[in-house]
Amino acid sequence: MHFLKPIIGVFVAYLLIKIGVPFLGSLSHPGTWPVVPTAVMKMYLFFIIAGAFLASTFSDEGYNGLVGPIVDLYSNPSKATLRLCAISAVSLLGCWVSYQYVKPSFEAPVELRSVHPAPPSSANMWGKTFELQTLKNPLREDKANFAKNVEEGGIVYYKNCFYCHGDKQDGKGHFYQAFNPIPANFVDVGTIAMLTESFVFWRIGTGGPGLPGEGAPWATAMPVWHTMISEEEAWKAVMFIYEQSGNKPRVTATVAEKK
Amino acid sequence: MSLFKNVRKTGLAMATLFAVVTIFAAPEAFAAGDAKKGEAIYQKRCWWCHGKKGAADGPATTFLIPPPRDFTLGMYKYKSSDPKVEIPRDEDLFKVITNGMPGTGMPAWNDILTEQDRWDVVAYVKSLTDMFGKTANPPQIDVSKKIKSSAESIELGKKAFQTAKCFECHGQVGKGDLTKKLKEDSGIRVWPRNLTKPWTFRGGYTAEDIFARVSNGIPNTPMPSFAADTTSSGKLSVEDRWHVVNYVMSLAEPTSKTVDGQTVVKGFQRDVMPKDENDAVWNETASTAYFLAPQIIQPERFFTPANDLIKVKALYNDKEIAFLLEWDDRTKSIPGDPTAELIAWDTISPDQVAIQTPVVIPSGSEKPYFGHGDAAHPVAMMAWNSGTTTAPAAGMTMIYSGSGKRTPGDAAAAGFTSSGTYKDGTWKVMMKRKLVTANKDKDTQFEVGRFIPIAFANWDGSNGEKGSKHTMTSWAWLLLQPPTGKEVYLVPLLVLVLLAGGQLAAAAYLKKNRK
Numbered sequence: 001m002h003f004l005k006p007i008i009g010v011f012v013a014y015l016l017i018k019i020g021v022p023f024l025g026s027l028s029h030p031g032t033w034p035v036v037p038t039a040v041m042k043m044y045l046f047f048i049i050a051g052a053f054l055a056s057t058f059s060d061e062g063y064n065g066l067v068g069p070i071v072d073l074y075s076n077p078s079k080a081t082l083r084l085c086a087i088s089a090v091s092l093l094g095c096w097v098s099y100q101y102v103k104p105s106f107e108a109p110v111e112l113r114s115v116h117p118a119p120p121s122s123a124n125m126w127g128k129t130f131e132l133q134t135l136k137n138p139l140r141e142d143k144a145n146f147a148k149n150v151e152e153g154g155i156v157y158y159k160n161c162f163y164c165h166g167d168k169q170d171g172k173g174h175f176y177q178a179f180n181p182i183p184a185n186f187v188d189v190g191t192i193a194m195l196t197e198s199f200v201f202w203r204i205g206t207g208g209p210g211l212p213g214e215g216a217p218w219a220t221a222m223p224v225w226h227t228m229i230s231e232e233e234a235w236k237a238v239m240f241i242y243e244q245s246g247n248k249p250r251v252t253a254t255v256a257e258k259k
Numbered sequence: 260m261s262l263f264k265n266v267r268k269t270g271l272a273m274a275t276l277f278a279v280v281t282i283f284a285a286p287e288a289f290a291a292g293d294a295k296k297g298e299a300i301y302q303k304r305c306w307w308c309h310g311k312k313g314a315a316d317g318p319a320t321t322f323l324i325p326p327p328r329d330f331t332l333g334m335y336k337y338k339s340s341d342p343k344v345e346i347p348r349d350e351d352l353f354k355v356i357t358n359g360m361p362g363t364g365m366p367a368w369n370d371i372l373t374e375q376d377r378w379d380v381v382a383y384v385k386s387l388t389d390m391f392g393k394t395a396n397p398p399q400i401d402v403s404k405k406i407k408s409s410a411e412s413i414e415l416g417k418k419a420f421q422t423a424k425c426f427e428c429h430g431q432v433g434k435g436d437l438t439k440k441l442k443e444d445s446g447i448r449v450w451p452r453n454l455t456k457p458w459t460f461r462g463g464y465t466a467e468d469i470f471a472r473v474s475n476g477i478p479n480t481p482m483p484s485f486a487a488d489t490t491s492s493g494k495l496s497v498e499d500r501w502h503v504v505n506y507v508m509s510l511a512e513p514t515s516k517t518v519d520g521q522t523v524v525k526g527f528q529r530d531v532m533p534k535d536e537n538d539a540v541w542n543e544t545a546s547t548a549y550f551l552a553p554q555i556i557q558p559e560r561f562f563t564p565a566n567d568l569i570k571v572k573a574l575y576n577d578k579e580i581a582f583l584l585e586w587d588d589r590t591k592s593i594p595g596d597p598t599a600e601l602i603a604w605d606t607i608s609p610d611q612v613a614i615q616t617p618v619v620i621p622s623g624s625e626k627p628y629f630g631h632g633d634a635a636h637p638v639a640m641m642a643w644n645s646g647t648t649t650a651p652a653a654g655m656t657m658i659y660s661g662s663g664k665r666t667p668g669d670a671a672a673a674g675f676t677s678s679g680t681y682k683d684g685t686w687k688v689m690m691k692r693k694l695v696t697a698n699k700d701k702d703t704q705f706e707v708g709r710f711i712p713i714a715f716a717n718w719d720g721s722n723g724e725k726g727s728k729h730t731m732t733s734w735a736w737l738l739l740q741p742p743t744g745k746e747v748y749l750v751p752l753l754v755l756v757l758l759a760g761g762q763l764a765a766a767a768y769l770k771k772n773r774k
Binding site: 075 | 303304307308317318319322362363364366368370371517522523525549550551552553555556557558562624626628629630633710730731732733734735736738740741743744746747750751752754755758759762763765766769770772773
């Protein structure tokens with residue numbers, strides 16, 4: 001019995017971490033199953049096994065109870081078959097573990113997406129220079145024509161952007177699969193919801209090639225739109241993606257002060 | 260404890276309520292959509308393609324093939340109602356809104372529109388035509404005689420596929436390599452479905468979906484109804500239609516589907532390089548599938564592709580590297596060729612394919628611009644075209660240092676060769692080159708064990724594709740897999756021997772000292 005107690009203890013602890021923790025997580029966030037990361041699991045198991053070993057070998061009785069059966073297995077003449085099985089199992093396990101370490105693995109380099117590159121202070125688009133720090137959407141002021149401008153932005157979006165960024169602004173337009181990483185998802189709270197309109201305007205105007213060199217790699221297929229659509233169309237498209245995705249543009253202090 | 264008990268009770272009650280609602284409120288109850296509410300959703304989400312009044316005249320309409328449905332006509336392509344009934348079932352419309360139409364611009368709306376929202380849109384869309392009138396929702400086609408798939412049934416289906424002449428449009432092996440010019444009643448060009456890619460079936464690909472399609476046909480297109488109780492000329496019995504369903508489902512080719520996150524084409528080491536694209540060695544080589552998108556990022560932009568996927572294989576030895584590019588193409592585009600001209604709509608150009616790699620493999624993670632690189636980061640291109648009746652198929656190499664900035668490469672010095680075969684709706688093109696060349700500023704120097712950016716482009720010459728009008732991928736990766744080293748086998752073997760030996764020694768020692 002001394003022999004089984006620590007093993008059962010370790011096993012129960014393992015189950016608690018493996019299933020118990022995610023279960024608790026799933027209660028507070030239904031529909032999720034937050035597993036414990038492998039590295040953390042390994043660390044926990046190390047301490048649990050060490051602890052179980054220390055605790056069960058604290059007394060002589062305990063020590064003998066734990067080590068005795070092992071010694072018996074390896075020395076008892078009547079347990080020859082069982083011994084052979086144990087020796088094979090341990091050897092094969094070691095063989096498998098070492099193979100996992102040395103086998104070649106070829107994971108593709110991760111395509112990092114930097115959603116919010118630091119914008120330059122100014123950008124050349126449509127044949128002129130825009131000061132991005134102070135730039136604001138000139139059409140926002142025109143409250144009377146807001147709906148009209150948004151709709152015209154939608155028309156620009158559906159003639160140019162929707163093929164990649166999608167009907168639902170989720171970055172899954174019908175051609176999205178050809179791109180790695182996939183096009184930006186405007187519904188996601190981490191994209192346009194965190195940005196000012198002037199930033200989005202700059203990203204549309206100069207596209208992938210306009211991104212600053214210091215933050216490379218920019219694995220993006222975003223075209224240089226200022227050569228294909230007008231300045232006004234770009235502003236309207238910006239208004240449309242905010243409106244249709246249900247996000248609000250951020251307003252920077254500089255822009256707010258200017259009001 | 261009482262708090263927990265209450266929580267549990269409430270939870271149980273909620274679950275029961277939910278179950279009851281799900282069971283009893285299933286489609287029929289929701290089917291009563293509110294057209295007024297549906298209109299609001301339509302005018303926010305749908306009109307961009309389908310038009311403000313449903314006449315398929317939105318801003319995106321002309322950029323989409325197949326074009327969005329014109330709801331004012333009330334004619335629907337995908338219906339599961341009985342073949343004798345002209346109109347679709349409400350469930351057919353609901354299904355399209357819910358699941359979208361794979362391979363078209365119509366997305367699945369189930370993640371942002373609730374079930375009720377979708378029924379509301381169905382009600383509104385139905386109100387845009389008088390086709391439905393006061394007619395009750397028609398019954399579903401009888402699917403009770405479904406035949407389970409078996410080798411026998413598939414064989415019978417294959418026969419029926421021939422008798423009913425399905426191959427005339429869908430091709431002998433189902434790739435949709437048509438033998439005649441196909442157009443919808445409205446006059447626009449229409450492509451037959453590639454049956455080896457069921458996940459692109461617009462109306463779904465369960466056995467029931469396909470049975471409904473074979474039975475009902477696709478109204479207003481060349482796809483006829485094969486139901487024996489209609490006036491269609493080529494008819495199939497109910498049993499034969501189910502056999503055809505089983506045959507069609509057996510044609511699915513899983514390697515013709517992209518796998519999320521799979522971006523690496525692996526090059527495997529071989530002592531002897533393949534002779535050509537039909538070498539048996541290629542059959543044993545794993546492929547990686549890439550989705551092709553049309554070039555829509557710079558003029559002249561192209562929105563209406565015909566080919567959607569390219570499969571790539573690679574092999575290498577100490578001297579050479581060989582690529583096999585394989586893609587389903589419904590048309591073998593040889594300008595001047597009578598068979599090609601017969602199904603042509605416009606001037607035909609040769610079919611083409613190209614591989615792009617950076618001239619200098621980037622040491623960091625920064626890659627050249629995927630659209631032909633730039634002056635500082637040129638890219639090397641290996642290309643092949645299917646030729647014309649007067650000029651044979653040919654390959655070439657070139658260097659791009661930015662869009663439109665092209666200089667010819669030295670194909671002979673690079674040992675570049677290429678060849679292609681078209682059979683049953685599939686092109687296979689092999690390109691071979693020296694692994695390393697003397698022109699370090701013109702040719703990519705392929706290195707074993709390194710991740711090399713690679714991109715592909717494809718032109719379907721019978722779909723008006725030439726020059727900048729083509730389909731393409733963005734950067735993927737090529738990895739020439741180094742041969743597995745000896746240590747991969749030696750280390751585990753050593754561990755095995757040591758562990759077994761150690762244990763045996765320990766056992767011997769313990770036995771000797773056993774009290």
